[in-house]
Amino acid sequence: MIQISEIKKSYGKQLILDGISFEAQPGECVAVIGRNGCGKSTLMQILAGIEPPDSGELNYYHRNPRKDPKVFRELCGYVPQSNPLMEELSVRDNLKLFGANPAIVEDELLRPFELAPILNKPVGKLSGGMKRRVAIACAVHHIPSILFMDEPTTALDIYFKQSIHEWMRQYQKMGGILIMSTHEDAEISLCGTHVFIENGKATTNHIH
Numbered sequence: 001m002i003q004i005s006e007i008k009k010s011y012g013k014q015l016i017l018d019g020i021s022f023e024a025q026p027g028e029c030v031a032v033i034g035r036n037g038c039g040k041s042t043l044m045q046i047l048a049g050i051e052p053p054d055s056g057e058l059n060y061y062h063r064n065p066r067k068d069p070k071v072f073r074e075l076c077g078y079v080p081q082s083n084p085l086m087e088e089l090s091v092r093d094n095l096k097l098f099g100a101n102p103a104i105v106e107d108e109l110l111r112p113f114e115l116a117p118i119l120n121k122p123v124g125k126l127s128g129g130m131k132r133r134v135a136i137a138c139a140v141h142h143i144p145s146i147l148f149m150d151e152p153t154t155a156l157d158i159y160f161k162q163s164i165h166e167w168m169r170q171y172q173k174m175g176g177i178l179i180m181s182t183h184e185d186a187e188i189s190l191c192g193t194h195v196f197i198e199n200g201k202a203t204t205n206h207i208h
């Protein structure tokens, strides 16, 4: 399970997160929601180990990733809001860069992403939606115990949105902990826990 305790973060004099706390158990899906600029991406970056908090604690399966950063590598996957891929490299080489065997695109897990036909294409020549699918595949190929996704289905058409949502349900069934920031109704209703951020504070609702 994961426990997020009293996370605070400012940029300069601007206080963005003012003591965010919540917990999630294996198989739980948490939606981080709130208005544009309320701090969702900042929180996701902190949870994924990209940005340090000013204060607060993280506990992932009884390990402290702030004291032992390899916990992020060993337990977590992260789909950032912006494209993390190397544009000049092919899809195949990007997968390798993220530690994936490109053959995995034929496996049951990644087949719905339909990456096989674009494996040799340079990422720079792909559409925004295709890049998104590759970025998600790079983050999930090793089935991390905890997955952070920042607006995961932005730029995807309705067909791929649905297949990624189906993948998320499977991931939950396998016991994964999914934390995602989203503005999408379909994603919010997939999540049993809603963490609503406003003025730096979080309100948590357990829906089901």
Ligand SMILES: Nc1ncnc2c1ncn2[C@@H]1O[C@H](COP(=O)(O)OP(=O)(O)OP(=O)(O)O)[C@@H](O)[C@H]1O
Pocket (backbone or CB within 6 Å): 011, 016, 034, 035, 036, 037, 038, 039, 040, 041, 042, 043
């Ligand atoms: N690296 C940074 N340096 C300074 N300010 C930043 C930085 N990153 C984010 N901010 C500011 O922090 C605030 C929260 O930004 P953040 O991207 O976390 O919001 P968000 O809730 O994810 O927004 P959106 O829904 O539009 O994606 C904004 O005012 C933003 O300008």
